[in-house]
Amino acid sequence: MASVCPINARLEEIALGWLCELLRLPAGCGGAFVTGATMANFGALAAARHAVLARAGWDVEADGLFGAPCVSLLLGEEAHVSVVKALSLLGFGRKSIVRLPVDGQGRTKATGLPAITGPAIVCLQAGNVNTGACDPAPELIDWAREAGAWVHCDGAFGLWAAAAPAHAHLVEGFGEADSWAVDAHKWLNVPYDSGMALVRDTASLQAAMAAGAAPYLASSGWREPDQFTPEMSRRARGVDRP
Secondary structure, three states, X not given: OEOOOXXXXXXXXXXXXHHHHHOOOOOOOEEEEEOOHHHHHHHHHHHHHHHHHHHOOOOHHHHOOOOOOOOEEEEEOOOOHHHHXXXXXXXXXXXXXXXXXXXXXXXXXXXXXXXXXXXXXXXXXXXXXXXXXXXXXXXXXXXXHHOOOEEEEEOOOOHHHHHOOOOHHHHOOHHHOOXXXXXXXXXXXXXXXXXXXXXXXXXHHHHHHOOOOOOXXXXXXXXXXXXXXXXXXXXXOOOOOO
């Protein structure tokens, strides 16, 4: 018994590739279809947690967070609550989050930024839900990169501007991040249950989400969608996109 239909698996892989191209993300990016923005942030940030701790010599999937190196978490003051919820579900205490000042439109300020040390995750926002404003990605990503931090973009609302030539300049620079969360029920006006967790390094997402195969599941040899998402039982999201 195969654990996934090869046709569905291939269609999902094609759909993810098309979405990454549509959003002008780097070649080779991948990810997973999930239920919404919260799970999109959760999946991408799980990949981030895996990657930054692996660089520090810690296997979080095997050893958990007890005794792990401290991970610095840096978010704008108006980061969406789904990002904070996802970090909490991943075992990061809310008191450990460093909040960065924002301007009157909710954009994270690119001045007076704190020094980053050790493993770190910086979360940016493409599309403030109150104003539509986007963080200044080029400056903030340069700052994060100098410290070796993973950069995540919560683009559930605004990253879709990349698909419109007349508006792509509004999200310039976000393609240099390491992961992105998007939700098709926003601008694309499709029903709920249409989120996507996208990552530059799909191996980090798979490492964070994969589970050992049950004895009754035989590998199909194709990409296994359940190895990239929190859910094991799930519908063929790559096939039935509205």
